[in-house]
Amino acid sequence: TPAMIKGIFDEMTKKNPKNHFTVGINDDVTHTSLEYNPNFTTEPPNRTRSVFYGLGSDGTVSANKNSIKIIGEETDYYAQGYFVYDSRKAGSLTISHLRFGQEPIHSTYLVNKANFVACHQFFFLERLDVLKVAEPGAIFLLNSPYGPxxxxxxxxxxxxxxxxxxxxxxxxxDAYQMAKKVGLGVRINTIMQTCFFALSNVIPQKEALESIKRFIQKTYGRYGESVVKKNFDAVDSAMEHLHEVKVPKEVTSTFDVQPPVPPEAPEFVQKVTGEIIAGRGDDIPVSAFAPDGTFPSGTTQWEKRNIALEIPEWDPDTCIQCGKCVLICPHAVIRSKVYDPKLLNNAPATFKSAPARASKFKGMHFTIQVSPEDCTACGQCVKVCPTKNKKDPERKAINMVPQPPIRKQEAENWKFFLQLPEVDRKQLNLKLAINIQFLQPLFEFSGACAGCGETPYLKLLSQLFGDRAMIANATGCSSIYGGNLPTTPWTFNREGRGPTWSNSLFEDNAEFGMGMRLALDKQLEYARELLQQLSADIGDELVQALLNADQSSEMGIEEQRERVKILKEKLSRLNKPEAKKLLTIADVLVKKSVWLVGGDGWAYDIGYGGSDHVLASGRNVHALVLDTEVYSNTGGQMSKATPRGAIAKFAAGGKPNPKKDLVMMAMTYGNVYVARVAIGANEGQTIKAFLEAEAYEGPSLIVAYCHCIAHGYNLINGLDQQKAAVLSGYWPLIRYNPDLIKEGKNPLQIDSKPPSIPLEEYVYNETRYKSLTRSKPEEAKKLLKLAQEDVVSRWRLYEHWAAMKIDENKKKD
Ligand SMILES: Cc1ncc(C[n+]2csc(CCOP(=O)(O)OP(=O)(O)O)c2C)c(N)n1
Ligand code: SF4
Ligand code: SF4
Ligand code: SF4
Structure with missing residues (x-):
C-alpha cells in the first residue's frame, strides 16, 4: 500500500535504517518488519470508493463487474474494480473493491476508506467487521430480513x-424476499446492483436502470426470455423496497460480534485459521505458523458458515430410517447414529430420537441430525427422501424450514449428537446401502457448490476406506474444495485416523499416486524383512500372525491394528537398530488403500497418458474419475468426456464428436477392474463398485457421473438427471471384474436396464444441450440424432460383450 511505501521512505531517512527489511507483515521471528502509519492515504477525496461484501456464487462479483462496464463504457467516468475471494467453489466471502471518478484512477486496488459499503448477507455482521472500511458519513446498504x-x-x-x-x-x-417473489430464487445480485446505483448517484437513476437492463439482456439472454423478465421485474421493484433506517442516538444491542471460531477450537485454529476466516490473515504474526509450513486437517468443522436460509428438519415419526438422505448429502451435514437409549439422559430438550427399526439394532435408538450451521440448503436430502407423511402428503420425513429460528437449538443438538458413540463398523455389512449412513464421513463441510455432484463420491470413499486411505488428487474442483486455505474438509476419526491427502499437478496425478503405492510396497517389504529378523525378540507367534494376516474384512483390519499396537510396544522396549527402524514403518503392516482422484479433464485429457500408464502397470491402485464432462474448475471447457451435442467452452456450437468411452478402453486391458456408476441412479451399485474396486488386487477404475453447475440447471434436480441419464441408456451402469473370469463367469456385468426413454428426455432438461436448440436449431436436431445413435450402438456393444461365453482355458487358470 502507499502507506507501506511511505514507511520505507521514512525508514530511509533514519540515521541507522534497517538493512534487509520486510513491510506489510508482522515478522516477530526475525524482527525485520518496518513500522508504518496505516492511515496514510494518497486517495483524492472526490471519488466513489465502494466495498461490497458478498457470498461466493450469490452473484455479487458478476453484478459489480457489470457495474464497472456500465460506468466505464457508458459514462465519462473512470472505473476500477478489484475482487478478493478465495478459491472455494461457493459459499465463501467475496469482497469487491470498486472506484469511480472523473479523473484517471492511479491507485492501489484495495479500498480501505469507503464512502459506500454494501453487505449482501445479513449474517456477515455476526462475525465480520464490515464497517471497518466505512469512512464518516458513508452510505451503508444492508440486505436484511428485518425492515427499517x-x-x-x-x-x-x-x-x-x-x-x-x-x-x-x-x-x-429484503433482497431475498424480493428475489423469491419475482421468481429469482436466491439470486439477489440484480436487486442489490439496482440499489447501489440508486444510492451512489454515480449516474442519474433513469439512465442507470436502462443500462442495468441492457446488461441483463446481454448476460442472461441465453437462458431464455423468462430469466430476463424476472431480472427486469427485480430492477423495477427494487426501489420500492429500499428503505432508509432512522438511526437511533444510542447503542441498545444486548449482544456483540462473535469470534470467528468457537473457543473450544484448537490453538492453531484460534490463532491462524480463525484470523484468516475473519479477514485478518494479513495481520497474523510470523511466529503463529509452523516452521515447516504444515496446516492441520479437519478444520472445516470450525468455520460455521451459516449460509443456509433454510435447513432440513427431521420428522422421526415419518422416517423409515433408510439413510438415503445421509448417503446423498454432498456436504456431510446430515448424519445418523444408533445408540443406547440410556445415553439420552443428558440430551438437550429438543433432541429428537426414535426407536431403531432394524432388527439388528433392537432396543437401540436412532437419530437423524443436521448441522445447522454447515448446511448449504442444497435440498438434495429432501429430494431423495422416499417417505411421505400420511397425514400431509406434501411433507416428507425431512422438510426444509427457516434456519435462523432453530439454529441455536440445533447447534446444541448437533454438539450432543457428535459426542454419541460411533456405530461399530465391524458389525456392519457394508454391502448394504442402508448401513453406510452409520460410517463417519472423513470428508465434511467442503466449499464445493451447494448440491455438487462430485462430493458424495468422495464422502463415500472417506466413509468406506478413509481411516487407511492415501489419496493423490489431481488439480480440479476436488483439489480446490478438498485442500484449500483457510480450512480443509479431509478429517480424522476419534482414533486420529484419516486419509493422507495430497494434490499434485493436473498432468501427473496418476504417477504421483503410483509413487505412493510403490513407496508403501517397498516399506511393507522392508517391514516384513525386519519382522523376520526380529522374530526371536518379538515372538514368532505374533510375527507369523502379522505376516499372514487376512485383511480382507473390517474385522481382519482391526485385528491387524491391534497386533501392530502390541508390536510397537514391544519394539519400543528393544534396544536394537532394526527395532528402531521397524518402529518407524510398522503402520504399513495395516492394509492401505491408494486412490487417484480427479476430474475428466485429468483422466480423459491432460493426465490420460499417465493414468493409462498406471492402469497398465498392474499395481494395486484405484482411480476415481469424477466425470462432470467438462473442466469444471476453470469454468466449463470441453474435455474428451464432453458428450456430443453439448455446449461447452471451445464447443460453442455443440460438441460435434462423441464422448470418449474411457470405461470401454480400460476394459480392453482385461486385468483392470472397471465400473461406471451414478450414485443418484443406483446407490447400491455404486457402493458395490467401490468395495469391489478396493478389494481387487490390481488396478481399478471407477468413472462416476457427477452433475455440476456447468450443466446449467438447478442442482436440486441433479439426482433426477442421474436417473434419466441411466434410463436413456446414455450412462449404462457396469462393473467389469477380472476376478470373475477365474469363476468361469463373464467379467462384464451390466447393472442397468436397456434404454427405456429417448435421449432427449434426459438431455433437454439441461441448458448445455437446450440452448443449442435456440441458437442453432437445425444443428441441435442433427447432433441429437447422432447422439441417440451413439447410445444405441454403444448399448449393443456392451450387451454383446456381457453375453459372451468365457474362454474355458481362462477358467482353468
Ligand atoms: C497442465 C495444466 N493445465 C491447466 C491447468 C488449469 N486447470 C486447473 S484445474 C483445471 C480443470 C480441471 O478439470 P477436471 O479435471 O475435469 O476436474 P473438475 O474441475 O471438473 O472437477 C484446469 C484446466 C493446470 N492446473 N495444469
Ligand atoms: S440441504 Fe443439502 S447440505 Fe443441507 S443437509 Fe440436506 S443435502 Fe445436506
Ligand atoms: S431419507 Fe427420509 S426416510 Fe430415509 S432416513 Fe432420511 S429422513 Fe428418514
Ligand atoms: S464439480 Fe461443479 S458443482 Fe461441484 S464444485 Fe465443481 S463447479 Fe461446483
Whole structure:
C-alpha cells in the first residue's frame, strides 16, 4: 500500500535504517518488519470508493463487474474494480473493491476508506467487521430480513456503535424476499446492483436502470426470455423496497460480534485459521505458523458458515430410517447414529430420537441430525427422501424450514449428537446401502457448490476406506474444495485416523499416486524383512500372525491394528537398530488403500497418458474419475468426456464428436477392474463398485457421473438427471471384474436396464444441450440424432460383450 511505501521512505531517512527489511507483515521471528502509519492515504477525496461484501456464487462479483462496464463504457467516468475471494467453489466471502471518478484512477486496488459499503448477507455482521472500511458519513446498504423499523435490534453492539459514531446513512432491503417473489430464487445480485446505483448517484437513476437492463439482456439472454423478465421485474421493484433506517442516538444491542471460531477450537485454529476466516490473515504474526509450513486437517468443522436460509428438519415419526438422505448429502451435514437409549439422559430438550427399526439394532435408538450451521440448503436430502407423511402428503420425513429460528437449538443438538458413540463398523455389512449412513464421513463441510455432484463420491470413499486411505488428487474442483486455505474438509476419526491427502499437478496425478503405492510396497517389504529378523525378540507367534494376516474384512483390519499396537510396544522396549527402524514403518503392516482422484479433464485429457500408464502397470491402485464432462474448475471447457451435442467452452456450437468411452478402453486391458456408476441412479451399485474396486488386487477404475453447475440447471434436480441419464441408456451402469473370469463367469456385468426413454428426455432438461436448440436449431436436431445413435450402438456393444461365453482355458487358470 502507499502507506507501506511511505514507511520505507521514512525508514530511509533514519540515521541507522534497517538493512534487509520486510513491510506489510508482522515478522516477530526475525524482527525485520518496518513500522508504518496505516492511515496514510494518497486517495483524492472526490471519488466513489465502494466495498461490497458478498457470498461466493450469490452473484455479487458478476453484478459489480457489470457495474464497472456500465460506468466505464457508458459514462465519462473512470472505473476500477478489484475482487478478493478465495478459491472455494461457493459459499465463501467475496469482497469487491470498486472506484469511480472523473479523473484517471492511479491507485492501489484495495479500498480501505469507503464512502459506500454494501453487505449482501445479513449474517456477515455476526462475525465480520464490515464497517471497518466505512469512512464518516458513508452510505451503508444492508440486505436484511428485518425492515427499517426492526433491524436496529438485530444488529450487534459494534455495528450499532460504528453506525452512530461514523454518522453513516443506513439503508435496508429484503433482497431475498424480493428475489423469491419475482421468481429469482436466491439470486439477489440484480436487486442489490439496482440499489447501489440508486444510492451512489454515480449516474442519474433513469439512465442507470436502462443500462442495468441492457446488461441483463446481454448476460442472461441465453437462458431464455423468462430469466430476463424476472431480472427486469427485480430492477423495477427494487426501489420500492429500499428503505432508509432512522438511526437511533444510542447503542441498545444486548449482544456483540462473535469470534470467528468457537473457543473450544484448537490453538492453531484460534490463532491462524480463525484470523484468516475473519479477514485478518494479513495481520497474523510470523511466529503463529509452523516452521515447516504444515496446516492441520479437519478444520472445516470450525468455520460455521451459516449460509443456509433454510435447513432440513427431521420428522422421526415419518422416517423409515433408510439413510438415503445421509448417503446423498454432498456436504456431510446430515448424519445418523444408533445408540443406547440410556445415553439420552443428558440430551438437550429438543433432541429428537426414535426407536431403531432394524432388527439388528433392537432396543437401540436412532437419530437423524443436521448441522445447522454447515448446511448449504442444497435440498438434495429432501429430494431423495422416499417417505411421505400420511397425514400431509406434501411433507416428507425431512422438510426444509427457516434456519435462523432453530439454529441455536440445533447447534446444541448437533454438539450432543457428535459426542454419541460411533456405530461399530465391524458389525456392519457394508454391502448394504442402508448401513453406510452409520460410517463417519472423513470428508465434511467442503466449499464445493451447494448440491455438487462430485462430493458424495468422495464422502463415500472417506466413509468406506478413509481411516487407511492415501489419496493423490489431481488439480480440479476436488483439489480446490478438498485442500484449500483457510480450512480443509479431509478429517480424522476419534482414533486420529484419516486419509493422507495430497494434490499434485493436473498432468501427473496418476504417477504421483503410483509413487505412493510403490513407496508403501517397498516399506511393507522392508517391514516384513525386519519382522523376520526380529522374530526371536518379538515372538514368532505374533510375527507369523502379522505376516499372514487376512485383511480382507473390517474385522481382519482391526485385528491387524491391534497386533501392530502390541508390536510397537514391544519394539519400543528393544534396544536394537532394526527395532528402531521397524518402529518407524510398522503402520504399513495395516492394509492401505491408494486412490487417484480427479476430474475428466485429468483422466480423459491432460493426465490420460499417465493414468493409462498406471492402469497398465498392474499395481494395486484405484482411480476415481469424477466425470462432470467438462473442466469444471476453470469454468466449463470441453474435455474428451464432453458428450456430443453439448455446449461447452471451445464447443460453442455443440460438441460435434462423441464422448470418449474411457470405461470401454480400460476394459480392453482385461486385468483392470472397471465400473461406471451414478450414485443418484443406483446407490447400491455404486457402493458395490467401490468395495469391489478396493478389494481387487490390481488396478481399478471407477468413472462416476457427477452433475455440476456447468450443466446449467438447478442442482436440486441433479439426482433426477442421474436417473434419466441411466434410463436413456446414455450412462449404462457396469462393473467389469477380472476376478470373475477365474469363476468361469463373464467379467462384464451390466447393472442397468436397456434404454427405456429417448435421449432427449434426459438431455433437454439441461441448458448445455437446450440452448443449442435456440441458437442453432437445425444443428441441435442433427447432433441429437447422432447422439441417440451413439447410445444405441454403444448399448449393443456392451450387451454383446456381457453375453459372451468365457474362454474355458481362462477358467482353468
Ligand atoms: C497442465 C495444466 N493445465 C491447466 C491447468 C488449469 N486447470 C486447473 S484445474 C483445471 C480443470 C480441471 O478439470 P477436471 O479435471 O475435469 O476436474 P473438475 O474441475 O471438473 O472437477 C484446469 C484446466 C493446470 N492446473 N495444469
Ligand atoms: S440441504 Fe443439502 S447440505 Fe443441507 S443437509 Fe440436506 S443435502 Fe445436506
Ligand atoms: S431419507 Fe427420509 S426416510 Fe430415509 S432416513 Fe432420511 S429422513 Fe428418514
Ligand atoms: S464439480 Fe461443479 S458443482 Fe461441484 S464444485 Fe465443481 S463447479 Fe461446483
Amino acid at each position: 423499523d426492526e433491524v436496529w435490534d438485530h444488529l450487534p453492539r459494534r455495528v450499532q456503535e460504528q453506525i452512530i459514531n461514523k454518522k453513516l446513512r443506513f439503508f435496508v432491503i
